[in-house]
Amino acid sequence: MGADTFSFRNLTDLYRATPVTMLDPSARIVIFSDLHVGNGSRTDDFLPNSGLFLTVLGSYYLENRYKLILNGDIEELQRFRLPDIMSRWSAVYDLFALFEREHGFLRLVGNHDLDLLGRTDHPFRIGEALRFSYHENSIFVLHGHQTTTRFERFNKLYGFGLRYFANPLKIRNYTVAHDSRKRFRTEERVYEFASANKVLSIIGHTHRPLFESMSKVDSLKFEIERLCRKYPKVSQKKQRQIEQKVEGYRIELEQIDSADHEAASSSSLYNANLVVPCLFNSGTVIGKRGMTCLEIGNDRIALVHWFDESRNRKYLRYDNYETQQLPGTDYHRVEMKSDTLDSIFARIKLLAGNNATRNLSDEWSD
Ligand SMILES: [Mn+2]
Numbered sequence: 153m154g155a156d157t158f159s160f161r162n163l164t165d166l167y168r169a170t171p172v173t174m175l176d177p178s179a180r181i182v183i184f185s186d187l188h189v190g191n192g193s194r195t196d197d198f199l200p201n202s203g204l205f206l207t208v209l210g211s212y213y214l215e216n217r218y219k220l221i222l223n224g225d226i227e228e229l230q231r232f233r234l235p236d237i238m239s240r241w242s243a244v245y246d247l248f249a250l251f252e253r254e255h256g257f258l259r260l261v262g263n264h265d266l267d268l269l270g271r272t273d274h275p276f277r278i279g280e281a282l283r284f285s286y287h288e289n290s291i292f293v294l295h296g297h298q299t300t301t302r303f304e305r306f307n308k309l310y311g312f313g314l315r316y317f318a319n320p321l322k323i324r325n326y327t328v329a330h331d332s333r334k335r336f337r338t339e340e341r342v343y344e345f346a347s348a349n350k351v352l353s354i355i356g357h358t359h360r361p362l363f364e365s366m367s368k369v370d371s372l373k374f375e376i377e378r379l380c381r382k383y384p385k386v387s388q389k390k391q392r393q394i395e396q397k398v399e400g401y402r403i404e405l406e407q408i409d410s411a412d413h414e415a416a417s418s419s420s421l422y423n424a425n426l427v428v429p430c431l432f433n434s435g436t437v438i439g440k441r442g443m444t445c446l447e448i449g450n451d452r453i454a455l456v457h458w459f460d461e462s463r464n465r466k467y468l469r470y471d472n473y474e475t476q477q478l479p480g481t482d483y484h485r486v487e488m489k490s491d492t493l494d495s496i497f498a499r500i501k502l503l504a505g506n507n508a509t510r511n512l513s514d515e516w517s518d
Contacts, residue, residue, distance in 0.1 A: 159341040175284040180449035185223035185356025186436040192240035220251040224262025224295030263297035296357030299341040346430035359436040363489040364429030454490035
């Protein structure tokens with residue numbers, strides 16, 4: 153059985169085995185993934201954004217009555233021991249417990265915390281996937297490592313290597329997140345499943361935020377093309393506005409360099425003639441320029457970027473984004489993309505067509 157076939161079958165099995173819950177239209181949900189929480193030492197990837205995460209979670213999402221979904225790779229168990237993680241970051245666990253008690257808390261597993269599925273020394277119930285129904289459509293939340301076999305992922309052996317060799321040498325986390333070929337394979341496999349079944353899928357795992365199956369580079373190019381098509385048809389005043397917007401996007405594209413792991417990658421689902429907007433990725437909490445998450449509420453879904461003004465002033469300079477400061481802090485919220493769920497599902501149905509599986513697997517087979 154080929155790896156792509158394995159992935160499609162595995163995702164199908166997982167999808168069928170996951171119970172469906174109605175998405176409460178009045179509920180607010182925030183989805184974070186890939187925290188990679190360690191023991192607080194220098195090699196703990198969570199440490200740099202820990203203040204941002206704790207403050208934003210407590211002062212914004214808890215305050216505003218969000219339900220919290222953690223979509224895998226929460227603890228970094230390939231390099232650290234669970235008791236060390238839990239004692240160093242008890243404040244994080246206390247916050248999770250508050251969400252569980254007040255507004256709701258759902259915890260899914262990833263490949264770096266996979267061992268928790270069979271353990272009893274962990275405070276929260278952990279699942280493998282979630283399904284929500286929304287106006288007879290389906291939302292599927294999973295970490296994304298389910299696209300690969302354990303062998304292909306090399307999870308165990310790799311984890312062994314990291315914990316016993318890399319960690320004493322102070323080598324930071326090096327995973328699928330930084331290997332663009334593997335990363336793209338995860339994306340295209342979930343995309344194939346999601347478009348074939350007309351399901352809105354939400355993953356983490358690759359650390360690359362996606363909205364409507366597009367990375368930031370894709371979205372910027374798409375938006376520039378859209379504005380260029382609109383340009384000749386509008387008034388002179390509107391043309392000046394478009395010129396300004398395109399210039400802002402162009403500068404932003406130029407600034408995405410190879411050092412920007414979250415955004416830069418030549419691999420793109422957008423190369424297909426029609427992009428089915430079925431794949432979303434919450435990104436990561438441990439990004440160099442801040443953290444990203446997905447918010448669902450008011451019949452909308454949004455990709456949100458949070459950053460620390462004292463470390464990254466990038467978005468403060470641009471007119472194309474509205475930033476919202478969290479009172480009393482240096483932290484800012486930027487809504488990168490947002491749309492109504494109804495509009496997204498309408499386009500998924502229209503664009504996926506009936507032969508999506510066949511076409512996509514033909515195009516993408518190795
Ligand atoms: Mn992962």
